[in-house]
Amino acid sequence: MSVFHRTGGCGLGCAEVQTSASWGLAVKGSPPESWACLSPELFLLPVLHAVPSPEPHEGSPVTLRCETKWHPQTSALRLLFSFYKEDHILQDRAQDGDSGLYWCKAAPQGGRVQKQSPQLEIRVQAPVSRPLLTLRPRPTGLAVGDMVELLCEVRRGSAPILYSFYLNGEILGNCSAPHGGAVSLLFPLMSKQDAGNYSCQAENSVSKDSSEPKMQLPSCGQTTGCVLWTECLCPPQIHMLTP
Numbered sequence: 001m002s003v004f005h006r007t008g009g010c011g012l013g014c015a016e017v018q019t020s021a022s023w024g025l026a027v028k029g030s031p032p033e034s035w036a037c038l039s040p041e042l043f044l045l046p047v048l049h050a051v052p053s054p055e056p057h058e059g060s061p062v063t064l065r066c067e068t069k070w071h072p073q074t075s076a077l078r079l080l081f082s083f084y085k086e087d088h089i090l091q092d093r094a095q096d097g098d099s100g101l102y103w104c105k106a107a108p109q110g111g112r113v114q115k116q117s118p119q120l121e122i123r124v125q126a127p128v129s130r131p132l133l134t135l136r137p138r139p140t141g142l143a144v145g146d147m148v149e150l151l152c153e154v155r156r157g158s159a160p161i162l163y164s165f166y167l168n169g170e171i172l173g174n175c176s177a178p179h180g181g182a183v184s185l186l187f188p189l190m191s192k193q194d195a196g197n198y199s200c201q202a203e204n205s206v207s208k209d210s211s212e213p214k215m216q217l218p219s220c221g222q223t224t225g226c227v228l229w230t231e232c233l234c235p236p237q238i239h240m241l242t243p
Helices: none
Strands: 004-005 014-016 026-027 047-051 065-069 079-085 100-109 120-122 133-138 148-152 161-167 171-176 181-186 198-203 208-210 237-242
Touching: 014 120, 047 100, 047 120, 100 237, 133 198, 148 161, 148 198, 171 181
Parallel strands: 181 237
Antiparallel strands: 004 079, 014 026, 014 065, 047 065, 079 100, 100 120, 133 148, 148 181, 161 171, 161 198, 198 208
């Protein structure tokens, strides 16, 4: 369990963990102007916020802010804040492995009362890698009317991912992978016009990239549909079929 805390506290409960340069802690605020007798409810349950968003892009700065409020009649105590994140150490900048559940605790200095915030889920959005395109079946004796499967996948990237398939720059169709993985586009070979430069593109909320074509052209007979293809060295573990 990783805990990031500051030995000091503040009257108006507000603490931050920032990643603009490195994970740190900033406590700011001032105690209430007037104080009265001790109240059983010293301060409200803290709430954890992620600024600017709980879904930061990989490598971008993010601030975790823990906020609470004193009871109007609470005596002048100082609050100590602690930040927790599952079993991972906070990094300088948000990384894909930093996704998870975060929470914070607030406790008066020298007191026994402590309160924990509800958990906040952080989902770091990673860009897609260059997609890999393969053709099934392998181009041996393909004929007009045969069904061909174009399969496109990325090694990494946050879901959902939208895949688009192209022939000579013209779109053939697109498929969505809500949970990541690979997708397939099925189509019949109709004629020699099916020959050309096949490629695919992957896109998510962070970035988009296209496959690198490594194509070959088989010999063409009178009844053979000529197609271009690229081989994928890493077979996918998940795929979706789209007629």
